[in-house]
Amino acid sequence: xxxxxxxxxxxxxxxxxxxxxxxxxxxxxxxxxxxxxxxxxxxxxxxxxxxxxxxxxxxxxxxxxxxxxxxxxxxxxxxxxxxxxxxxxxxxxxxxxxxxxxxxxxxxxxxxxxxxxxxxxxxxxxxxxxxxxxxxxxxx
Amino acid sequence: xxxxxxxxxxxxxxxxxxxxxxxxxxxxxxxxxxxxxxxxxxxxxxxxxxxxxxxxxxxxxxxxxxxxxxxxxxxxxxxxxxxxxxxxxxxxxxxxxxxxxxxxxxxxxxxxxxxxxxxxxxxxxxxxxxxxxxxxxxxx
DNA sequence: CTACGATCTGGAGCGAGGTCTAGATCAAGT
DNA sequence: ACTTGATCTAGACCTCGCTCCAGATCGTAG
Numbered sequence: 001x002x003x004x005x006x007x008x009x010x011x012x013x014x015x016x017x018x019x020x021x022x023x024x025x026x027x028x029x030x031x032x033x034x035x036x037x038x039x040x041x042x043x044x045x046x047x048x049x050x051x052x053x054x055x056x057x058x059x060x061x062x063x064x065x066x067x068x069x070x071x072x073x074x075x076x077x078x079x080x081x082x083x084x085x086x087x088x089x090x091x092x093x094x095x096x097x098x099x100x101x102x103x104x105x106x107x108x109x110x111x112x113x114x115x116x117x118x119x120x121x122x123x124x125x126x127x128x129x130x131x132x133x134x135x136x137x138x139x140x
Numbered sequence: 141x142x143x144x145x146x147x148x149x150x151x152x153x154x155x156x157x158x159x160x161x162x163x164x165x166x167x168x169x170x171x172x173x174x175x176x177x178x179x180x181x182x183x184x185x186x187x188x189x190x191x192x193x194x195x196x197x198x199x200x201x202x203x204x205x206x207x208x209x210x211x212x213x214x215x216x217x218x219x220x221x222x223x224x225x226x227x228x229x230x231x232x233x234x235x236x237x238x239x240x241x242x243x244x245x246x247x248x249x250x251x252x253x254x255x256x257x258x259x260x261x262x263x264x265x266x267x268x269x270x271x272x273x274x275x276x277x278x279x280x
Numbered sequence: 281c282t283a284c285g286a287t288c289t290g291g292a293g294c295g296a297g298g299t300c301t302a303g304a305t306c307a308a309g310t
Numbered sequence: 311a312c313t314t315g316a317t318c319t320a321g322a323c324c325t326c327g328c329t330c331c332a333g334a335t336c337g338t339a340g
Binding site: 045048 | 316317318319
């Protein structure tokens with residue numbers, strides 16, 4: 001099996017931008033900030049060539065960012081991975097801590113949602129029936 | 141019934157900060173930015189005196205902010221309320237649009253959560269059994 | 281009266297997370 | 311060879327949402 005797969009052609013920064021949803025600016029910025037696991041390969045002319053590995057990593061980064069992980073934590077994670085095997089427990093900790101934060105966030109959002117939904121209901125009632133209680137009216 | 145309730149004593153900025161979780165700085169900032177429905181009352185000496193109405197409004201503001209509503213939208217909503225009755229349909233629209241965004245956000249977070257949970261599983265496996273597939277290892 | 285803490289105003293400063301610019305270089309099509 | 315578009319670097323700049331300061335004033339407890 002190993003060795004028979006197509007080596008997956010290296011991708012330009014533009015391709016990676018498209019695949020990850022990050023801007024090319026953001027990609028260069030992430031690299032400068034040390035958020036990538038390894039140094040990105042370059043062509044003889046100096047253009048970046050991303051591997052499938054890089055893209056995988058970036059896709060996870062996007063999910064972590066989307067769920068509110070600060071760049072600093074992402075960088076820490078990248079550093080752990082960069083330093084190779086032996087620190088998997090730490091990586092696991094980092095991820096689990098984040099998962100807990102995401103859970104908390106979802107809970108908080110659900111609470112917000114219900115408050116908002118209630119207020120929406122108040123307005124909908126008002127519009128359907130005329131006057132309703134619970135509306136803000138600075139004139140009353 | 142009406143008229144027999146205790147008029148609820150006006151609150152200082154510090155009290156409101158405590159009740160809403162906003163800092164006194166943030167409260168003054170919100171006011172300057174026009175995020176409050178009406179002008180806040182003042183004592184003869186110029187200190188702010190918040191009404192229960194103000195606090196209610198701020199508590200909703202907090203929920204809206206917590207769920208990612210930008211200050212600009214909050215301001216727009218405040219303006220609608222400020223301009224009094226007659227624009228309830230618009231207010232409803234604003235809130236419903238936001239509720240939809242919150243729903244989308246929850247969905248996105250749940251997706252992130254599952255990606256993270258999967259990765260956590262990969263690491264947990266690795267730690268339990270030794271080698272596992274799917275780990276990032278820059279040395280391989 | 282004196283202290284002391286809370287509040288006041290206007291404006292500067294900050295951290296996060298990018299975004300954009302300028303001017304040069306590379307690479308591919310014709 | 312020439313044109314066009316993607317990329318390169320370094321560094322300036324931007325938005326958002328506060329946060330903090332300086333210096334003055336208020337108001338309450340002793």
